[in-house]
Amino acid sequence: MTSDIIAPEDLKKADPVFGQLSFDDHEQIVFCNDKDTGLKAIIGIHNTVLGPALGGTRMWQYNNEWEALNDVLRLSRGMTFKSAITGLNLGGGKAVIIGDAKTQKTPELMRRFGEFVHSLSGRYITAEDVGMTTGDMDTVREVTPYVTGISESIGGAGNPSPITAYGVFMGMKAAAKYQYGSDVLEGKSVFVQGIGNVGEALVEHLTNEGALVTISDISQERLEEVRSKYGATIYGGNDIYSEAMDIYAPCALGATVNDETINKLQAKIVAGAANNQLADENVHGKLLQERGIVYAPDFLINAGGIINVYAELENYDRQEIMRKTENIYNTTLEILDNANANGITTHVAALNIAKERIAARKRENNK
Numbered sequence: 614m615t616s617d618i619i620a621p622e623d624l625k626k627a628d629p630v631f632g633q634l635s636f637d638d639h640e641q642i643v644f645c646n647d648k649d650t651g652l653k654a655i656i657g658i659h660n661t662v663l664g665p666a667l668g669g670t671r672m673w674q675y676n677n678e679w680e681a682l683n684d685v686l687r688l689s690r691g692m693t694f695k696s697a698i699t700g701l702n703l704g705g706g707k708a709v710i711i712g713d714a715k716t717q718k719t720p721e722l723m724r725r726f727g728e729f730v731h732s733l734s735g736r737y738i739t740a741e742d743v744g745m746t747t748g749d750m751d752t753v754r755e756v757t758p759y760v761t762g763i764s765e766s767i768g769g770a771g772n773p774s775p776i777t778a779y780g781v782f783m784g785m786k787a788a789a790k791y792q793y794g795s796d797v798l799e800g801k802s803v804f805v806q807g808i809g810n811v812g813e814a815l816v817e818h819l820t821n822e823g824a825l826v827t828i829s830d831i832s833q834e835r836l837e838e839v840r841s842k843y844g845a846t847i848y849g850g851n852d853i854y855s856e857a858m859d860i861y862a863p864c865a866l867g868a869t870v871n872d873e874t875i876n877k878l879q880a881k882i883v884a885g886a887a888n889n890q891l892a893d894e895n896v897h898g899k900l901l902q903e904r905g906i907v908y909a910p911d912f913l914i915n916a917g918g919i920i921n922v923y924a925e926l927e928n929y930d931r932q933e934i935m936r937k938t939e940n941i942y943n944t945t946l947e948i949l950d951n952a953n954a955n956g957i958t959t960h961v962a963a964l965n966i967a968k969e970r971i972a973a974r975k976r977e978n979n980k
């Protein structure tokens with residue numbers, strides 16, 4: 614039946630969620646609105662077969678709601694596979710809050726967001742992502758227990774970013790071992806794009822090992838700060854993708870490996886913290902492979918943060934967090950070998966293993 618209210622050319626807009634390109638059998642999408650605090654948020658629950666959907670909340674000034682929706686769809690899906698491949702009993706979820714974290718984030722808005730999270734009774738558990746701090750999660754904790762990444766003083770595991778950075782560093786070393794036959798990064802030129810919470814901690818590991826680190830960020834203040842602390846070189850050009858380098862480490866936002874950048878990339882390895890680095894995972898994973906560039910799958914090597922927050926639910930200690938995060942090295946090497954042996958991309962190899970774990974659990978649950 615067609616509607617006589619909506620014009621035919623607009624009908625496709627009447628199917629704006631399940632029809633999205635990034636929609637991938639997500640279980641539940643929740644739109645949250647509160648006029649008083651100005652909250653506009655979307656919670657995406659992709660899959661809960663392995664456990665409750667856990668994933669951070671991102672606050673970002675999206676250009677429009679389509680962008681926000683697509684981001685939450687892509688990010689929540691990524692969380693499903695991240696937890697699955699890391700061996701955690703967690704499903705995949707994520708939330709986005711539409712707005713400027715610097716000017717629009719208030720304790721009232723965070724508490725109202727927390728109430729929406731609470732209304733899902735634990736199907737979704739939140740944490741911090743871009744634009745969020747541990748303090749914001751503490752505010753959410755005032756209204757719901759379904760939050761991780763809270764301060765150590767109130768029983769949390771603290772800021773996950775240094776652990777994420779350590780995992781990325783481990784994944785990068787594994788990729789170097791695979792590409793160069795040695796995991797020593799001394800003397801290797803590494804471009805770290807985005808030196809926020811994770812990027813800075815990664816720069817520290819890299820400079821400690823003697824890598825030649827170049828940094829880029831949209832914040833001049835951050836660049837000066839990180840340069841003065843670690844002696845990294847600030848990137849002065851305007852096309853980072855065309856620069857000669859050994860390793861490209863995207864640590865800002867996703868989709869930087871795309872149609873425009875892929876043919877320019879000089880790096881031999883792509884390994885970074887950003888989620889969804891491949892704009893189109895089917896197309897760009899294959900193109901990287903054809904160009905002989907080793908890609909350490911993002912959802913595999915940036916799992917340190919989720920390992921850290923999972924400790925809050927499972928009560929394991931810092932030693933166990935570090936052991937699990939260090940193991941990203943072994944898992945990455947296995948995935949790179951697996952991809953090579955099967956003639957598939959590293960992204961697909963990682964995805965296959967994650968999907969198989971979910972399918973096996975589903976079979977078990979249905980017995």
Ligand code: NAD
Nearest residue numbers: 773774777807808809810811830831864865886887888918
């Ligand atoms: P952050 O907000 O602290 O840092 C992001 C940095 O990137 C900021 O300094 C920002 O100025 C910079 N930036 C933004 N756009 C840029 C651009 N176009 N070019 C260069 N720099 C740019 O975020 P974070 O916590 O460090 O996370 C970084 C990335 O890693 C995100 O994609 C996040 O989703 C992902 N990630 C983070 C964690 C974690 O534990 N924090 C875990 C897994 C994945």
